[in-house]
Every structure is written in structure tokens, then in C-alpha cells.
Amino acid sequence: NAGVTQTPKFRILKIGQSMTLQCAQDMNHNYMYWYRQDPGMGLKLIYYSVGAGITDKGEVPNGYNVSRSTTEDFPLRLELAAPSQTSVYFCASSYRGTSGRNEQYFGPGTRLTVT
Amino acid sequence: AQTVTQSQPEMSVQEAETVTLSCTYDTSESNYYLFWYKQPPSRQMILVIRQEAYKQQNATENRFSVNFQKAAKSFSLKISDSQLGDTAMYFCAFPTGNQFYFGTGTSLTVIP
Numbered sequence: 001n002a003g004v005t006q007t008p009k010f011r012i013l014k015i016g017q018s019m020t021l022q023c024a025q026d027m028n029h030n031y032m033y034w035y036r037q038d039p040g041m042g043l044k045l046i047y048y049s050v051g052a053g054i055t056d057k058g059e060v061p062n063g064y065n066v067s068r069s070t071t072e073d074f075p076l077r078l079e080l081a082a083p084s085q086t087s088v089y090f091c092a093s094s095y096r097g098t099s100g101r102n103e104q105y106f107g108p109g110t111r112l113t114v115t
Numbered sequence: 116a117q118t119v120t121q122s123q124p125e126m127s128v129q130e131a132e133t134v135t136l137s138c139t140y141d142t143s144e145s146n147y148y149l150f151w152y153k154q155p156p157s158r159q160m161i162l163v164i165r166q167e168a169y170k171q172q173n174a175t176e177n178r179f180s181v182n183f184q185k186a187a188k189s190f191s192l193k194i195s196d197s198q199l200g201d202t203a204m205y206f207c208a209f210p211t212g213n214q215f216y217f218g219t220g221t222s223l224t225v226i227p
Contacts, residue, residue, distance in 0.1 A: 031213070042206060042219040050213055058214065088158060096213070103150055104208075104215055106160035 002026050006091050006107035013081040013114045021076040021110050023091030031096045032074040033058075033104065034066065036087040043090065049074055050096070081114045088112070119209050121218035128197045129226050135182070136192045136221045138207030145169075148210060149183070149190045154220075155203040163205070166190060197225045 007022045025032065030051050035043040045058030049068040063085060065077040074093075078085060088111050092104040118141045128134035140149070151163040166174045166183050173181050178198075182191045194201055202225045207218040 033215070040222075043217045045214060048213060056213070090160065092160075092215075094215075096210075103162045103165060104160075104210075109158045 004091055004093055004105050004107035006089075006110050008110060009108065010111050011113070013078075013112065015081060015083065015114060017081050018077070018079050019081070021078070021089055021091075021112075023074045023076065023107060024072050025074075025091075025093040025105070026072065027093060027095070027105065028071060029093035029095045029105070030071070031094045032068065033092045033094075034064070034074070034076045035090045035092065036060065036085075037090060037109075038087050046076065046089075078112075083114050086112060086114045119207055119216045119218040121207055121221050123221045124219070125222045125224075127224040127226055128194075130197055130199060132197055133193060133195045134197055134223065136194075136205050136207075136223065138190045138192070138218055140188050140190060140207070140209050140216075142188070142209065142211060144211060149181075150208040150210070150215075151179070151181070151190075151192045152206045152208055152217075153201075153203045154206065155200075160206075164192065194223075199225050199227060201225050 004025045033048040034046040044060045047066040049055045055066050088109045090109050091107040094104045095102045120139045147168045149166045153161045153163045164176045164179050178195045180193045204220045206220045209216045
């Protein structure tokens with residue numbers, strides 16, 4: 001079980017460039033999430049998905065897009081990168097039944113710098 | 116609105132001593148779960164402990180335990196016999212609906 005994997009681990013972008021952060025999980029989790037973590041701060045939810053084909057905005061969705069065509073994959077697209085998007089990005093997944101007891105499993109993060 | 120508050124941005128503790136990290140939350144739900152996550156310098160988020168709100172008994176995992184006060188909506192984490200490897204950011208988290216809400220974190224330093 002690889003758990004939650006993210007690629008790349010590090011990336012430097014120039015202002016205006018675009019890129020896709022990849023996220024995959026092999027635990028058959030129905031829920032997946034994307035967070036950003038700015039230096040010394042907590043996690044802010046960008047987008048989440050409750051199943052294949054279903055996505056919804058979180059707290060800070062502007063400048064990002066997602067898709068969920070399969071249960072396993074949940075890529076995050078940055079269009080027209082801006083310095084404000086410099087951050088560490090975490091992907092997470094969980095199995096959410098009606099009880100809500102299951103924790104989130106996190107990937108190792110992607111450190112993105114926009115200059 | 117669901118909120119999670121950690122009022123201690125930074126804390127330190129001597130090795131082998133005990134430290135308590137505070138967390139308060141706001142909810143109108145009666146049955147829910149609460150989590151503490153640890154983020155060491157490696158940045159990997161690691162689950163420390165989980166508490167079920169309908170259980171009166173406080174959760175314990177080895178040196179980690181919680182003090183859960185449902186009426187006060189308080190969920191503190193106690194670390195006993197602190198070790199150097201406990202140095203990390205600690206986040207309190209509260210899942211509700213389709214989302215997890217995280218506190219802003221407490222940076223804990225264990226001093227040798």
C-alpha cells in the first residue's frame with residue numbers, strides 16, 4: 001500500500017505558467033482533498049471531492065481547478081501561476097461513511113515556488 | 116459555522132516532562148469525532164489520536180492522551196514523558212459534513 005502519493009515534490013514556476021499537481025491514493029477512499037499550507041500557518045482547503053465525477057470548492061479555490069475522473073486520482077491544476085500561490089500543497093484522502101470516524105491520510109506534500 | 120481554535124501558537128517543554136496543548140471548537144452537532152495531527156519538520160501529517168464525542172472516556176495512545184470536555188467544547192492533548200521526536204506542529208481537526216476543519220496549529224519544541 002503506497003497510501004497517498006504526490007508528484008512532484010518540489011517545483012519552481014514563473015509567473016503566468018501553468019502546471020498540474022498529481023495526487024493518487026490506493027486505499028479505495030471515496031473522499032479526496034487538496035490543501036495549501038503557507039509558512040507557519042494551518043491548512044486551507046482548496047477543493048475536495050466526495051467521489052469520482054464530483055468536486056466542490058473549499059475555502060480558497062480561486063486560481064485552481066480540479067477533476068476526479070477516477071476514484072484513485074485527484075489532480076490539481078494551477079492556471080496562470082501567481083506569487084501568492086507559493087505554498088506547500090497537500091493532498092489527502094479518507095473513507096467517509098455516515099459515521100465520519102475515519103481520519104484523513106495525507107501525501108508528503110509538494111513545495112511550490114512562483115517567482 | 117464550524118470553527119477550531121488553537122490559542123497557543125508556540126510552546127516548549129523539557130525532555131521527559133508533560134505538556135498540554137489546547138483546542139476549542141464550535142459545533143451544533145451532538146455526535147462527532149475530533150483528531151489531533153502531528154506535523155514534524157519532514158512536513159508529513161501524522162494522526163496522533165482520535166476522540167469520539169459520544170464516548171465519555173478520554174482517548175489514550177501510549178504517551179498521548181486527551182482531555183475531552185464536551186460541554187465546554189474543549190479537546191486538549193497531553194503529551195507525557197516528552198521526547199525530542201515530539202518536536203513538531205500539532206493541529207486539532209474537526210470533521211463535519213464533507214470537510215475537515217483544522218486549527219492554526221501549535222508549534223511544540225522539546226528541549227533536551
